Amino acid sequence: MNKSGSRGFLSKWLSVISNLFRAKSVEYTYVELRELENVFTLIILGSFIGLPSPPTNISLRLLPYMAREIVVSSSVSARLDDMLAEMAGLFEVS
Amino acid sequence: MSKELDFKVFFFIGKGGVGKTTCAATFALQVAKSKRTLIVSLDPAHNLGDVLGINLGREPARVTGNLHALEVDFEEMIIKHLKDLTEKIKDMYGYLRVLNLDKYVDVLRHSPGIEEYATLDKIVDILKYNVSKKGYDVIIFDTPPTGLTLRMMALPSISAIWVDKLMKLREAILDRRRIVERITGEKIKAVVGGRELEVPAERGRDPIYRELMKMRDEVSLVNSVIKNSEVTTVILVVNPEVLPIIEAKRAFDSLSKLGIKVKYLIVNKVMSLSSARVPEEFNLRLKQEEEALALIKKYFSNLRVIKVPFFIEEPKGVDKLDILNPYLTPLVNGALG
Numbered sequence: 001m002n003k004s005g006s007r008g009f010l011s012k013w014l015s016v017i018s019n020l021f022r023a024k025s026v027e028y029t030y031v032e033l034r035e036l037e038n039v040f041t042l043i044i045l046g047s048f049i050g051l052p053s054p055p056t057n058i059s060l061r062l063l064p065y066m067a068r069e070i071v072v073s074s075s076v077s078a079r080l081d082d083m084l085a086e087m088a089g090l091f092e093v094s
Numbered sequence: 095m096s097k098e099l100d101f102k103v104f105f106f107i108g109k110g111g112v113g114k115t116t117c118a119a120t121f122a123l124q125v126a127k128s129k130r131t132l133i134v135s136l137d138p139a140h141n142l143g144d145v146l147g148i149n150l151g152r153e154p155a156r157v158t159g160n161l162h163a164l165e166v167d168f169e170e171m172i173i174k175h176l177k178d179l180t181e182k183i184k185d186m187y188g189y190l191r192v193l194n195l196d197k198y199v200d201v202l203r204h205s206p207g208i209e210e211y212a213t214l215d216k217i218v219d220i221l222k223y224n225v226s227k228k229g230y231d232v233i234i235f236d237t238p239p240t241g242l243t244l245r246m247m248a249l250p251s252i253s254a255i256w257v258d259k260l261m262k263l264r265e266a267i268l269d270r271r272r273i274v275e276r277i278t279g280e281k282i283k284a285v286v287g288g289r290e291l292e293v294p295a296e297r298g299r300d301p302i303y304r305e306l307m308k309m310r311d312e313v314s315l316v317n318s319v320i321k322n323s324e325v326t327t328v329i330l331v332v333n334p335e336v337l338p339i340i341e342a343k344r345a346f347d348s349l350s351k352l353g354i355k356v357k358y359l360i361v362n363k364v365m366s367l368s369s370a371r372v373p374e375e376f377n378l379r380l381k382q383e384e385e386a387l388a389l390i391k392k393y394f395s396n397l398r399v400i401k402v403p404f405f406i407e408e409p410k411g412v413d414k415l416d417i418l419n420p421y422l423t424p425l426v427n428g429a430l431g
Binding site for chain 2 (some may be wrong): 026030032036044054055056061062066067071
């Protein structure tokens with residue numbers, strides 16, 4: 001392999017590593033974001049499942065804008081049984 | 095004091111039936127001789143109109159030259175409050191218009207705390223209006239019985255804590271969204287009800303954050319008014335009986351904890367009779383009154399106590415309320431300074 005070929009290989013390799021880290025960091029941030037949105041929904045709508053919740057008026061005023069958060073929370077609750085496996089996968093625990 | 099808060103607010107608080115409305119109405123009539131005054135009945139069981147001898151509604155009605163009065167219509171307010179909410183839901187989820195959302199409104203009106211919030215909403219409306227239009231120099235609130243009033247007075251402080259925490263959590267969410275957008279170079283999308291929506295990452299574009307900011311401003315306005323002793327004066331009203339005094343003491347302690355200062359105590363319907371001049375049956379009553387007045391000295395030594403005597407004829411109507419004037423003049427002079 002000549003000099004320019006090895007430079008090209010190195011640059012490709014670095015790009016792969018960089019994309020890998022980028023994908024991993026997005027994955028971590030997405031999980032964190034999803035969990036924060038889930039916690040936000042649980043706090044606002046907690047009274048439905050017996051959690052202490054903010055004064056009714058705060059919940060009612062935010063309710064119309066909570067569509068995405070409710071969708072996220074529903075998907076989290078549907079996969080609660082599998083959450084440990086997901087966390088293990090995320091942190092590469094085998 | 096903020097320049098825009100150049101008006102005074104008075105809350106008359108006490109147990110049901112002690113004469114809050116009578117004292118508040120007399121006070122309003124006296125104040126209105128020199129100031130543009132609004133008196134508002136927040137009691138769901140209104141009797142301000144009866145005391146003033148005129149019919150009152152939800153819009154301010156002129157009582158005398160400078161005095162306007164209104165009785166808050168709670169049923170109408172709760173319906174309006176929930177109607178606004180339903181309209182917002184309809185705006186956000188237009189495709190759900192086919193469903194009759196109004197039928198859910200009836201359930202929401204029974205939500206715990208809705209009455210306190212409706213009361214607070216009305217106070218916010220009146221204060222906001224007065225800040226922007228500068229319509230009145232003095233606003234007097236004749237409040238519901240103590241329990242509801244205390245819960246209502248506590249709401250701005252409780253709401254401030256909740257709104258603050260929720261804003262911090264929301265900021266953390268929006269920060270993460272911006273990080274994801276920056277790394278991927280794409281906007282985050284979500285599919286809700288079969289429609290693809292762009293998920294906001296900026297604080298100014300997030301409707302939840304905007305609503306929280308709006309709530310924070312409203313709560314700050316109320317707190318800046320009710321906790322500012324230069325603007326707000328709280329007046330406790332009791333009868334010379336042990337139970338209203340004990341309840342007033344509890345109210346005084348709760349308000350102090352919330353950072354709301356009470357300055358005056360009106361003891362209404364004091365018999366002030368010599369035992370030699372009354373039938374023997376009344377002696378026990380007079381003794382109890384003495385005990386109650388001693389209790390007031392013990393509990394409220396740092397408040398200005400104003401005694402209003404018991405009148406054989408019930409003071410009702412603008413003219414008849416004059417009879418209380420000499421007793422409330424110190425309050426008017428002191429409060430308006």
